[in-house]
Amino acid sequence: MSRGHCASPASTAHKTGTALDPNAPILIFDSGVGGLTVLAEVRKLLPEAPVIYVADRAALPYGDKTEAEIAARVCGLLGRLAERYHPRLICIACNTASTIALGMVREVLEVPVVGTVPAIKPAAAMTKTGVIGLLGTKATIRQAYVDKLEAEFAAGKRLIRHAAPELVAAAELKLRGGTPDPAVFARAVAGLREQQDGDKIDVVVLACTHFPLLTPELSAEFGANVQFIDGAQGIARRIAYLTQGQPFGGTDQDQAIATGDERDNPALLAALRPYGIHRIQPL
Template sequence: MLLFDSGVGGLTVLDEVRKLLPDAPIIYASDNAGLPYGSKTEAQVAARVSGLLGRMTERYHPRLVCIACNTASTIALGMVREVLEVPIVGTVPAIKPAAAMTKTGVIGLLGTEATIRQAYVDRLEHEFAADKLLLRYGAPSLVEAAEAKLRGEPFDCAAITEAAEALRAMPGGDRIDTVVLACTHFPLLHEELSRAFGPEVTFVHGAQGIARQIARLTAGQEWSRQVLDRALFTGRGNVLEAYRAMLARYGLLGVERF
């Protein structure tokens, strides 16, 4: 199967998929040349994602594609499903489980700037959290913090504190007890986010649900790993070496440019 993200955030999804489907061969595709998606227009994201996935499915013939990126999914999922003839699993903010979990009725949502403004998120809020207060905050700097953390480089924790304080400062924000991590990068910062928000806040994201959906769609299929699981990067420079050791920890032993 092919897992696609703008960067390495989708590794949080890969981690959960491996728990359910340890024998499934995986290609992890990072469009790091297009990172960050959150600051791009909807038209730019839709064109880039559909174009790349079209070329990747033509070359690698995956039996399933997972768009392990909230921004790409909320913008381009419908378009991609129209043009590709393979099952597509998307990633959307985990508002439904958050609404079931909250005790105070106030939910924070951290995502990219592009994700939090999408009508898709409005629909999820209307359907599952109409009787709750959903407070949204765009935190694009957390994407780079997560990327740097996985590379083993220093990163700015001030951005994480700023995101927590911004949500808390909104009307009703002092009652937040559940925070939706609406970017697959953000669970990589769980420890830092926990410190910033405090022990009374629970975090929820969609990785486990995505893995269960992939397992359902491929139930009964046999898997056979003929080659090493590998990662693809669209960017240039020394990115391959920067990520190689970290990718090996996720079982991605081959690293290539696409």
């Protein structure tokens, strides 16, 4: 399936050989609010780092789109954002976007780019039964990148995949103060449990940054003997490593950018405030 191509305007190039602006932000990009799980971990390690959080709300959800649509949109948006805000680093805090477009973005933007991929490697080290569950979007679970991670890190184990797109909307609703339908979690768990060896799952990879927001609900449905793993902490450690020794100008300029009509959305602002973000700008 064709994945499209990124265009690379020369002005998006990261400036090298010059002093880094302390106010140059870390840009965290997601389709919605799922990337806030990554931002929370980044805040723990880099509390003084300036951040711009980008939510592509107009195109949510990514998981139902084709590879070509996702690649074209992510590359186009990140090119514009890099040109406008000159970030010191970009984090694609979305498993779907990363498994499809990460390589293309890295090829055209002369800025360090950190992606988000399913945490299959640590899950393989955690499992005692040898059976791992993976919950993701439709687009993520079908990617060859996931096949590669399974072959490299979970050889000899069983990885059971299930697409649970309803969890994205449930996470968005929960973060805005709503209460998701419990049936959503029952269907997600049944999608794994009802497959062969599903009753033996003892570790579940949350392969969408939205899903850790729903860990309490998923844990209650799975039962006490199942552990959950996601990539947020590892991503934050990678960002801290790549920015070590750099000057930070503080978080007073932090902001969120959203596609679609979100500037005055009080529910979205309420969700962002605990992360130190008090304004939303349109893109």
